[in-house]
Amino acid sequence: MALSACSKSPSPASSPIGPAPTLNPAPGQNVVTKSLVAKPTTLDLGGVMVDTWAYGDAAPGPLLRATAGDMLRITLDNQLPEDTTIHWHGIRLRNVADGVPGQTQDPVRPGAAYTYEFTAPDPGTYFFHPHVGVQLDRGLYAPLIIDDPSEPGRYDAEWVVVLDDWIDGTGTTPDEVFTDLTGGQGAGMHHGNMGGMDHGSGGMAMSGKLPFGDAGDVVYPHYLINGRTPADPDVLRAKPGQRVRIRMINAGADTIFAVALGGHRMTVTATDGWAVEPVTTDALYIGMGERYDVEVTLGDGVFPLVAAPFGKAGRARALIRTGPGQAPAVDASLAELDGRVLFGTELRPTESSRLDPKDPDDHQMLHLAGQMQPYVWTINGKPFGKNSPLSLTRGTRTRLQMMNMTMMTHPMHLHGHTFALPNGLREDTVLIPPMRTIDVDFDADNPGDWMAHCHNIYHAEAGMMIALNYAT
Ligand SMILES: [Cu+2]
CATH class of the missing domain: 2.60.40.420 (Cupredoxins -  blue copper proteins)
Structure with missing residues (x-):
């Protein structure tokens, strides 16, 4: 049985909330309109085929982009066999569009559609995902970027990098994982490292420190960047010397990552959409639901962008290519992960934040x-x-x-x-x-x-x- 957040809500499903009041754009307000289909699909993660649920036929789902102050009008078409919703993570939006079933809306039933209308007031890096059960641990997530109309164009290129821990369709599902955690007899589930002592290649963790205590509760067979395994990674292309902004999103369900770019240091410029006093670091930790913007001036060659799962074995990897050359081995060690790994809470806000x-x-x-x-x-x-x-x-x-x-x-x-x-x-x-x-x-x-x-x-x-x- 699939448990959902809705099923535990103090507001019983028998007292319907009804449709959200229509939001009309203010005079001159731009409206971004889009449709999303949540549906079962089969994805190729890079040599690994999985049956899962996603927005369309990809995970991450389609990039949604608007400018601060825009109104978004997004229709969700639920072709899943279960209720779902969308939560617009981090957006200071009107409550009725927040996507919490039983609290801000009725769940969107299988075969039904629901339209979210809200203004996105603040620029930054966000994402969206369901707020029902453990659906986020399927392929149901996608980036949401709110551009700053007053920002100078300081970058030659911009990339969105979405991290994920993946188990769906590998002989089990997130619902079965949850059932197993709660004492049921789900299939294919392994409990996490309770002692948190297996620290993979997680930078400071390698030096024996345990900054986050016990690792997560689930052992994942795959870690992904932009929906790809390390063996067949996403390749991000630019020219040597170009200045690139990377918007990082941790869409994982149970995994904190340490992120590093081989051969480079990264300058952190924002977290959760809010500008920070820039800090240059070898690597940084990113927790589930967190976002970081970093900027990098690229060298010449092929460089691994690695996300090492804290306390777990394996890694996620993309490649950044600015010239010819052989990609490094999948498991090549990164000196940066053993350097300074920044904790987000060390950052300081800009005055404007x-x-x-x-x-x-x-x-x-x-x-x-x-x-x-x-x-x-x-x-x-x-x-x-x-x-x-x-x-x-x-x-x-x-x-x-x-x-x-x-x-x-x-x-x-x-x-x-x-x-x-x-x-x-x-x-x-x-x-x-x-x-x-x-x-x-x-x-x-x-x-x-x-x-x-x-x-x-x-x-x-x-x-x-x-x-x-x-x-x-
Ligand atoms: Cu927790």
């Missing part, structure tokens, strides 16, 4: 707990559906104190808002390391029924979600 300085008026707590056996992950002592929604007040600066009482890292994601870390860094997803507490502040200026949850999709499905509600 800061929240106005203000003390919080409202304090709320997210107490994160859980364990593998039984497989239950909770916020404030209970799994989603049993925990009490947080009650916010419109117009207040709200502080969320996120306390991780587990030995795993949780990428905590807030819908409909971006928060500021204590150093001012703006994000919508932040990695909370084991036994650590991070306070984040945000303005409750976008009323509705929202979600905060772990972006490990198996944790979220096992209960690590909570609603935050406030009215106009």
